[in-house]
Amino acid sequence: MQRYTIPAIVLHWLIALLIVAAFVLGLVMTDIPGLTPAKLRYVSWHKWLGVTVLGLAVLRLLWRLGHRPPALPASTPAWQQGAAHGLHALLYVLIFAVPLSGYAFSLAAGVKVVYLGVFELPVLFGPDPALKPVLRAVHYWLDMSLAAAVALHLAAALKHQFVDRDGLLARMLPFAPTKENP
Template structure:
């Protein structure tokens, strides 16, 4: 990324806005799975499992994009505690988006449940079957899902604060890219006098 660039790269913005609705959907599907015992429960599980694996793959790609395309700097007048909170919450977000699908996959493996992606494709177990491990991972998955939801709400609140109150360019750096200027077009010069 060029020095002084004020916007995230196109790949960073693409993966951010691709993953945002997937993560929101995953959170609501998870709540729906816990809250219902109807036929809808099995449908939600059938969506939840492959969506979790898709998020895992996307977060790995997103981390690679983050490493290869540096983000724009935060505003210079931003207080130090807000900078620490911004960096810490982003790190926590990436960690949770990586850990949640792995814990879910491990939980299902420990419970002896297959992870169906789609017809004919099941993922292999990644931990041995163990009722005790299953119970632990189920609890961890639940608590980390709540932490992910709180982190998401904090991220959304910070985005709104920067976009609506501070108007310091932090929100627009992810919301849209830099506008291109056509340097090949010559400026109009008034030659009348």
């Protein structure tokens, strides 16, 4: 079975780890009442993770446009192939939409995004008290949708590994042997 390219594998797992870190950090920071130094630090880290995910997602999309992914096994039913392609498209959309909505929410709140405390991102619009709660809700629900899509993606990968036993998961694991390369 054909594997994904090394750059695709590295970008996949790096983006996945950063998304999980940003998600957990987002849950932790929103539970801290008030504006404490710890909360402000976590908010900065959360934003930095989001900007990093967005940058890596751009690289991943550019790589993907020039490199077709390996085909699914011929034994995969057409409905599962369609579901897999649809879920991957949704994941790409959400991986872009979540950090972009967070960026917009930050701008509406009147808070600049300064990546790593050094690089100020452009301010596309000024503070907007009416838009702030809307963008906060949009960011939250997009993030929850991404979490659900990731959970479904993980469940499908585990189903292929432990139920179908078709070796599909090994195509994306960095050091896993494939059926042709034990």
